[in-house]
Amino acid sequence: xxxxxxxxxxxxxxxxxxxxxxxxxxxxxxxxxxxxxxxxxxxxxxxxxxxxxxxxxxxxxxxxxxxxxxxxxxxxxxxxxxxxxxxxxxxxxxxxxxxxxxxxxxxxxxxxxxxxxxxxxxxxxxxxxxxxxxxxxxxxxxxxxxxxxxxxxxxxxxxxxxxxxxxxxxxxxxxxxxxxxxxxxxxxxxxxxxxxxxxxxxxxxxxxxxxxxxxxxxxxxxxxxxxxxxxxxxxxxxxxxxxxxxxxxxxxxxxxxxxxxxxxxxxxxxxxxxxxxxxxxxxxxxxxxxxxxxxxxxxxxxxxxxxxxxxxxxxxxxxxxxxxxxxxxxxxxxxxxxxxxxxxxxxxxxxxxxxxxxxxxxxxxxxxxxxxxxxxxxxxxxxxxxxxxxxxxxxxxxx
Ligand SMILES: Cc1cc2nc3c(=O)[nH]c(=O)nc-3n(C[C@H](O)[C@H](O)[C@H](O)COP(=O)(O)OP(=O)(O)OC[C@H]3O[C@@H](n4cnc5c(N)ncnc54)[C@H](O)[C@@H]3O)c2cc1C
Numbered sequence: 001x002x003x004x005x006x007x008x009x010x011x012x013x014x015x016x017x018x019x020x021x022x023x024x025x026x027x028x029x030x031x032x033x034x035x036x037x038x039x040x041x042x043x044x045x046x047x048x049x050x051x052x053x054x055x056x057x058x059x060x061x062x063x064x065x066x067x068x069x070x071x072x073x074x075x076x077x078x079x080x081x082x083x084x085x086x087x088x089x090x091x092x093x094x095x096x097x098x099x100x101x102x103x104x105x106x107x108x109x110x111x112x113x114x115x116x117x118x119x120x121x122x123x124x125x126x127x128x129x130x131x132x133x134x135x136x137x138x139x140x141x142x143x144x145x146x147x148x149x150x151x152x153x154x155x156x157x158x159x160x161x162x163x164x165x166x167x168x169x170x171x172x173x174x175x176x177x178x179x180x181x182x183x184x185x186x187x188x189x190x191x192x193x194x195x196x197x198x199x200x201x202x203x204x205x206x207x208x209x210x211x212x213x214x215x216x217x218x219x220x221x222x223x224x225x226x227x228x229x230x231x232x233x234x235x236x237x238x239x240x241x242x243x244x245x246x247x248x249x250x251x252x253x254x255x256x257x258x259x260x261x262x263x264x265x266x267x268x269x270x271x272x273x274x275x276x277x278x279x280x281x282x283x284x285x286x287x288x289x290x291x292x293x294x295x296x297x298x299x300x301x302x303x304x305x306x307x308x309x310x311x312x313x314x315x316x317x318x319x320x321x322x323x324x325x326x327x328x329x330x331x332x333x334x335x336x337x338x339x340x341x342x343x344x345x346x347x348x349x350x351x352x353x354x355x356x357x358x359x360x361x362x363x364x365x366x367x368x369x370x371x372x373x374x375x376x377x378x379x380x381x382x383x384x385x386x387x388x389x390x391x392x393x394x395x396x397x398x399x
Contacts, residue, residue, distance in 0.1 A: 032056050033122035033329055036111050038103045039265075040066055042311040043301030044127030045092060045386060046318030054326050057096030058119065060103055060111070061089065065143040066387060069136065070311055071378035072150075073175050076135040077182040079147075079154050084380050086143040087387035103128070107271035108297055123296045123325050126283060128265040130302035130309060133258040134236060136171050156238035156255055161186060164231065164243070164253035167260030168192035168223065169199050170347050173210055175259055177349030180217040189251055190214065191222040201308075201343045202357060209355040209364055210347060217349070225249065231256050264303045273297060278305070287337035289321050296328070307340040316341070348375035 033055050037048045040061030048059045065086040075081040089098045105112040106126070111119040131137060135153055138146045157163065163179060165172045168190045176190050190197075196207050197214075214221060225245045233239045235258050242252045264281040276284045276292040283299045284292040285306050291297040298321045299306075301314035320338040327333045346356035348370050356365030356373075365373075373379075384391040 034058065034119075035123040035125065035325060036060060036119050036121040037125045037127055038106060038111065038268075039127035039129055039301075039303075040089060040092075040098070041127060041129040041301060041314070043129065043314035043318050044125065045089075046315050047125050047127060047298075047300055047321050048093060048096060049386065050318060050322035051325060052093050052096050054322075054329060055123070057093060058121065059089070059093065059096060059098045060101055060113065060119075061098065062100065062102040062114075062141045063143070064100060064141065065089065066092075066383075067138060067143075067146070068378075068380065068383045069132075069138075070374075070383075071380060072136055072138075073171070073178045074378050075150055076154055076157065076175075077178045079151050081378075082147050082150060084384070084391040085378075086146070087384055087389050089387070091388035092386065103268050105270045106268050107273055108294055123298070123328070125321060125325075126266070126269075126291065126297065126299040126303055127301055127314075128268070128303050129314075130262045130264050132171070132263075133261055135175075135257065136259070153236045156236060158183070160238055160254035162240075162253040162255075163188045164251055164256040165190045165259050166192075166227075166231075166256060167258065168194070168197040168221065169260060170345065172259035173197060173214065173347055173349065174354075175257060176214060176219045177217070177353060180219060181350030181352075184217070187220065188218075189220045189222060189253065191225050191227070191245075191251065193224070193226040195224045197221070197223070198345075198347070202345060203364075206345075206355055206357045206364055210349070213349050213353050213355070213367075217353075222249070222251070262302065262309055266303050288324055288335040289317055289338050290324075290335075298324070306338055308343065310345075313341065346370045346373050351375045 035051050035055040036058045037044045038060050040059050048057050051057050065088050068085040071085045075085055101113040101115050103111055104114045140146050163186055165175055172190050176188050179188050197210055198207050228244045228246055231241050231243050233241045235256055238255050240254050242250055244250050266277050266281050266283050269277050282305045283303050285299050285304045289298050291299050300317045300321055302309045307313040317338055324335045327335055342359035344359045346365055348354040352371050353367050354370035356370055380391050
């Protein structure tokens, strides 16, 4: 029991003792600090959701729906998947606010939106991710416009006989597998300047297994094959063309897609925060995921230097950032560092194929496990659940 004497000018009551609860109720509730999360991709939505009960969360995102781009390539070959990979933001947060706008200028403690609205939050989380060429990611903010773009590309792709994919990393391999799963007779060429598929971080036996499966599907692999010039036709358009490699080999195709080129989105940083932006656009962070030189500004996901550019890594970082912001709010305890995971990946080749590697596990991930983890449902149920949505069955959705 807490004994507090209180006087009211008009009170005739004598001083009395208050219970702890009465005391707390008599005090003005401390204002909850404001956290502005800029960007509602994989990293941003997880931070916003995790802090919804602890702070006044404001999520700034120009798109009208979250895009589950992990499944974007499936939607290109089968547009019946489109309604399954766009989730409206309205049921993401129980208490927080979503502002449909784009951050135009962000400095420590100040966010100016494209509309001109200005926010002065206690904490800022940069979660603007990365851009990637279509169809892996989209540059349109309306789900309807994005659906139209995918359907147009699908129509073009479905009539093409020969497809050229530039870039034999995870996206190129996955797209080759998706195309072959729907149209086994199309001729698919997967071309890269590197001398192997997938990229340097991964194990040679995984690369060999992926090459084996691609060859089994009849995908033509052209490695160590830089082109003299880019295709003379925009990507995703049905128009036959021929390109020539520097070694003189000719490749003729009816359509092509660019399957490389992650570029971080951080051009809105100004003032003190611009100093943390590296020349390549990634934002330097500390082990606690604070932006370098800042206590109350954090960065999560693809935009940050913290980790591999993966949705899973963004999710793990989001939990660390939410914990660290809670620690700063309460003033109790220590910040916890983020520990990047060792390289691990699953690469589907169509709904039933693919392979992968897991940290500390000698055996490659078997195709049936890849199908279980990603290839079959493309993790749709897991992400739709975050938005309190039951995704429609693709068979029922109709193309
Ligand atoms: C085809 C494909 C398949 C993939 N598969 C996997 C997989 O199986 N597993 C895996 O772990 N990872 C996978 N990835 C990687 C994963 O998609 C990325 O790592 C992930 O998108 C990163 O999330 P993010 O939140 O950092 O950024 P993003 O997802 O890029 O989200 C950033 C958000 O910020 C918004 N934004 C941008 N600028 C502004 C601004 N100025 N103001 C406000 N908002 C802004 C954007 O609209 C966007 O919604 C895949 C990627 C691709 C392309």
